[in-house]
Amino acid sequence: LSAGDPERLQTRITFSRGDVRDVPKLWSLLQGVDVVYHLAARVSVPASLLYPREYNDVNVGGTVALLEACRDVGIRRMVLTSSAPIYGNQTTEIVNEEMPPRPAVPYAVSKLAAEQYMFNIGMHSGFETVALRIFNAYGPGQPLPPSHAPVIPQFMQQVLGRGSVVVFGDGRQIRDFVFVDDVVQALVSAADAPHVDRQIINVGSGQGATINELIGVIEKVAGRSANVLHNTERPSGLSRLVADLEKAKQLLGYQPQTELFAGLQRLMDEDPIFQHLRPVADA
Template identity: 35%
Template sequence: MNVLVTGGAGFIGSNLVDALLARGDSVRILDDLFSGSKENVDPAAELVVGSVADEKLVHEVADGCEVVFHIAAHRAVPRSVENPLGTDLANVHGTLAVLVAARDAGARRVVSASSSSVYGGAEQLPTPESAPLIPRSPYAVSKLAGEQYCRVFAELFGLETVSLRYFNVYGPRQRPDSAYAAVIPLFIDALTSGKRPTVHGDGRQSRDFTFVTDAVVGTLAAADAPGAACAGRAYNIAPGYSHSLLDLLEILGRLIGVKPDPVFTDPRPGDVRLAQADPSAATRDLGFSCSVGFEDGLRRTVEWLA
């Protein structure tokens, strides 16, 4: 099958590309290398360097693709607080451009990366997809706008769209060396180089951490599931268990063989306190469930970063 992966040079996107190539798909990538890297890309995939916000280019690369995996985005909450216009261009205009191009190319399905941040810190834990959506950062607004465009394109044009609410994905190729790096590579980097890890807030905030191969399995399931069950819908993709940052530090300290001594700072604006998914709708409609345990995933991540 011919597929397009936007954001295929990034962390989740490149792991997805590897899985698509392994199952024999012909993969084209559109990525402007904003946060991704050429080194992540298997040479068996075709890499087109450019932006999802470039409507003409997106039309060109979508041509002949049966499924579009729209993974590209400006990902970080703090970046969106500092530069909401940049986040909007990549995430909202970019998603709309991808949907228009996929529709015009006659693609069967678009699987689009959304985020647990659309819940904005739900009161109901574990959180089902029916919980109130109260985004609390420009990033979260952009992800919700993308979901809504996906739903509308399914309803208006019959394009089979599926949005996936990923919850704190971690694993190989997630890098610690960016201003907006995620917590797991940052903690591993600190603990393996003798630095004190920084915890924003009291460390009791919790996340439903998802190993990247599980996120990839969920993404493939969303492309393959019957359209009658899932078109136009959004699904939680996560194990359904949460861990606090203090738990995370304790496990990482054990795996690495050091005693963590964190520095506590103020909480970050826009961050949510507690996150735990109810993944039962994805199990029912997509046949998806996570299979990698937290400690096993962390061990594999530590090994990769080492």
């Protein structure tokens, strides 16, 4: 939770602050644990271009350290939150798990390496492993850092605050935006689902939306018009990326429930960072 907020945790959760690379600390925390969810990572694509060594150190080195600890204490299964940018630019809009990885940025390279280390060490150490390739997740509680912010909370803040929405390129890039509750559904299912050992599984909404369409939906939710400015497209940007969900449906019983409008409405209504920006309803 180095990029999150411990105050958002439920009171029944025991929180221990530490470094994912600290194997002795991991030994103590993993005693008696059956399933490990590995969500610890650096996640900014632009930042990974600036700090590739740090991304390798945390995302790859931290994963290997956790795997060593899991091996030593004898867990049953690890569930890794991996990432859709591993696919890179493919020849089709909808991507399935059999497509060859084409990581175009250090972040994606680090997540692909983390997957491979997990499958390899798990196989040799006798515990099960599964990687969920999460697409563009969003929802209440998502951090909004001053630099390299995730696109949805950043755009929401800019539209609600009557600022300028900066779009890189023409805005026709296609993404798969998946609400956090649907991601949690997949994560929970992955703990006990049979026949998932050493499997890669997509987790998304299965629906594509262009960046321009995303802005349009945010405008409807916010009840305000966006002042859109276009900047030069980033060379590392992907033109289209939408999840094929057949494998997730078969292995996890996964079925996303939240459409984009409803998810953005919940984001605006439930996230306290937008509380002072929300439009006031007419009396």
